[in-house]
Amino acid sequence: xxxxxxxxxxxxxxxxxxxxxxxxxxxxxxxxxxxxxxxxxxxxxxxxxxxxxxxxxxxxxxxxxxxxxxxxxxxxxxxxxxxxxxxxxxxxxxxxxxxxxxxxxxxxxxxxxxxxxxxxxxxxxxxxxxxxxxxxxxxxxxxxxxxxxxxxxxxxxxxxxxxxxxxxxxxxxxxxxxxxxxxxxxxxxxxxxxxxxxxxxxxxxxxxxxxxxxxxxxxx
Numbered sequence: 001x002x003x004x005x006x007x008x009x010x011x012x013x014x015x016x017x018x019x020x021x022x023x024x025x026x027x028x029x030x031x032x033x034x035x036x037x038x039x040x041x042x043x044x045x046x047x048x049x050x051x052x053x054x055x056x057x058x059x060x061x062x063x064x065x066x067x068x069x070x071x072x073x074x075x076x077x078x079x080x081x082x083x084x085x086x087x088x089x090x091x092x093x094x095x096x097x098x099x100x101x102x103x104x105x106x107x108x109x110x111x112x113x114x115x116x117x118x119x120x121x122x123x124x125x126x127x128x129x130x131x132x133x134x135x136x137x138x139x140x141x142x143x144x145x146x147x148x149x150x151x152x153x154x155x156x157x158x159x160x161x162x163x164x165x166x167x168x169x170x171x172x173x174x175x176x177x178x179x180x181x182x183x184x185x186x187x188x189x190x191x192x193x194x195x196x197x198x199x200x201x202x203x204x205x206x207x208x209x210x211x212x213x214x215x216x217x218x219x220x
Contacts, residue, residue: 002037002149005068005081008051016101020142027090032148034116036173037081041072048073055105062086062095064102067111080111121175121211124191124198129158133186146180151210155199158190159214163197167217174212178203 013019013030020030043049050071058065068081087096133154141147152174156164180186185204190197199212 001039001042001070001079002035002152004049004051005037005053005070005079006032006149008053008068009066012053018099018101023087024090024142028096029088029090029143031086031088031176032083033086033176034084034174035081035148035176036083036112036116036171037068037079038112038171039079039169041076041078042168043070043072043078049078054107054109055102056107056110058110059098059103059105062097064098065116067109069111082110082112082116084116116173121173121213122193122198123200123208123211124189125193126191127189128192129160129188129190129197131157131188133157133188135180135182135184135186137182139180140182143179144182146186148176151176151180151201152212154186154188155190155201155210155212156214158188158199159197159216163216163218170215170217172212172214174199174210176210177208178210180209 052069056065064085070079139146139150190199197214201209
């Protein structure tokens with residue numbers, strides 16, 4: 001579902017000449033820093049879904065806020081998502097001002113009254129779930145580091161099987177802190193607190209790559 005949402009964003013930005021591959025030609029790089037999604041129902045294999053995406057009126061300066069909504073064939077909302085993107089200079093890795101074409105997109109609708117940068121997520125403390133991964137070539141995106149959807153896959157692996165099978169993911173909120181490079185070993189850890197799971201991804205050199213919070217439904 002996260003891939004579908006981001007593909008919709010890519011399609012809109014490509015039409016504006018500002019997709020990931022297009023801004024690379026301008027020595028720029030889009031970076032996703034926060035991604036918060038609420039899932040109301042999951043589509044099944046073969047279902048037809050549609051994705052709406054728009055830049056909200058929070059966008060300005062160097063911060064690009066983009067919201068998403070996924071619907072089924074009957075128009076029922078399956079998921080809603082808010083996200084925060086930054087544009088970096090490809091060589092210096094410094095923030096650059098958003099292009100005027102992005103700043104002029106001023107849709108007032110928001111999927112949530114809360115902004116995705118209003119709070120800092122808490123990392124796990126009493127670790128109960130641990131897994132380890134290695135960044136492979138197939139994990140990389142066009143910028144040469146691990147695709148953000150891989151971060152989500154890695155952190156979800158630390159949730160107990162019984163919880164994952166119990167009713168499905170209800171919400172995911174993730175902060176992307178640093179990039180995972182080819183060949184690096186990634187450590188994913190989590191704990192459970194107040195009915196939610198707290199997650200952290202770190203590289204072998206100790207760099208924090210991401211922090212997340214997930215909430216899961218339980219059958220019955």
